[in-house]
Amino acid sequence: MESRILDLLYPPRCPVCDGLRPIGAPRAHVKCREKLTPVGADTCMRCGKPVPEGAAEYCYDCSAKGESSFERGVSVFLYEGEIRESMVRFKFHRREEYAPWYAAELLAAQGTTLRGFGAEAVIPVPVHRRKMRNRGYNQAERIARELAYELELPMYADYLRRNRFTVPQKELSNHERVRNLMRALEPGWQAEWLKRQHKTPRRVILVDDIYTTGSTLEACSSVLKATGVEHVMVATICIGGGYV
Ligand SMILES: [Zn+2]
Numbered sequence: 613m614e615s616r617i618l619d620l621l622y623p624p625r626c627p628v629c630d631g632l633r634p635i636g637a638p639r640a641h642v643k644c645r646e647k648l649t650p651v652g653a654d655t656c657m658r659c660g661k662p663v664p665e666g667a668a669e670y671c672y673d674c675s676a677k678g679e680s681s682f683e684r685g686v687s688v689f690l691y692e693g694e695i696r697e698s699m700v701r702f703k704f705h706r707r708e709e710y711a712p713w714y715a716a717e718l719l720a721a722q723g724t725t726l727r728g729f730g731a732e733a734v735i736p737v738p739v740h741r742r743k744m745r746n747r748g749y750n751q752a753e754r755i756a757r758e759l760a761y762e763l764e765l766p767m768y769a770d771y772l773r774r775n776r777f778t779v780p781q782k783e784l785s786n787h788e789r790v791r792n793l794m795r796a797l798e799p800g801w802q803a804e805w806l807k808r809q810h811k812t813p814r815r816v817i818l819v820d821d822i823y824t825t826g827s828t829l830e831a832c833s834s835v836l837k838a839t840g841v842e843h844v845m846v847a848t849i850c851i852g853g854g855y856v
């Protein structure tokens with residue numbers, strides 16, 4: 613979509629090495645793309661983390677946590693090495709132009725599952741205004757916008773709102789973290805607006821850049837459910853390993 617216009621304005625860069633690439637070439641250098649580790653076929657049925665071949669249906673984290681408010685998670689790459697650096701540039705160094713490539717990789721790897729889910733809308737994980745000002749954009753929204761465009765679905769960037777600035781809460785348990793995050797989230801004006809018209813989407817794809825502990829996605833998903841959404845699928849570009 614906008615990537616074509618961006619190509620004309622800025623020299624296109626490879627999202628993996630950040631080096632220049634010819635216009636019209638694949639979005640990442642072939643050699644660079646080969647360095648990344650795809651999530652593969654053996655994944656946790658809940659969150660999408662890779663699990664050892666033939667292992668249980670759920671990863672260690674999901675088995676420990678029990679019930680979750682989203683039904684299924686899909687991701688593309690293991691969060692390590694080059695893709696990790698790519699995500700850092702995307703998030704903190706204004707490499708907004710990587711978003712179409714991330715979305716294309718997400719669709720190439722998980723398109724069947726994402727389309728089969730029958731979503732009515734795509735919703736990004738919100739960031740606080742202050743972060744948005746510093747970064748210039750919400751990275752999850754950039755990916756969500758590209759994904760929604762490809763899936764021909766509406767994207768509601770103001771369905772969820774972050775009302776408080778949360779600090780990293782590594783010392784908290786997963787349960788406490790989710791509870792804290794839920795307090796920092798609220799339905800945005802689009803949630804209210806859709807509800808008033810009796811058009812609350814029943815099935816939505818919730819998008820973020822990275823899945824680590826899953827607390828943020830769990831909290832967002834719970835708030836979505838509270839607004840009347842019935843089924844949530846979580847889509848991310850990178851995910852941590854599930855072997856722990
Ligand atoms: Zn490259």
Ligand SMILES: [Zn+2]
Binds near residue numbers: 657658670
């Ligand atoms: Zn899992």
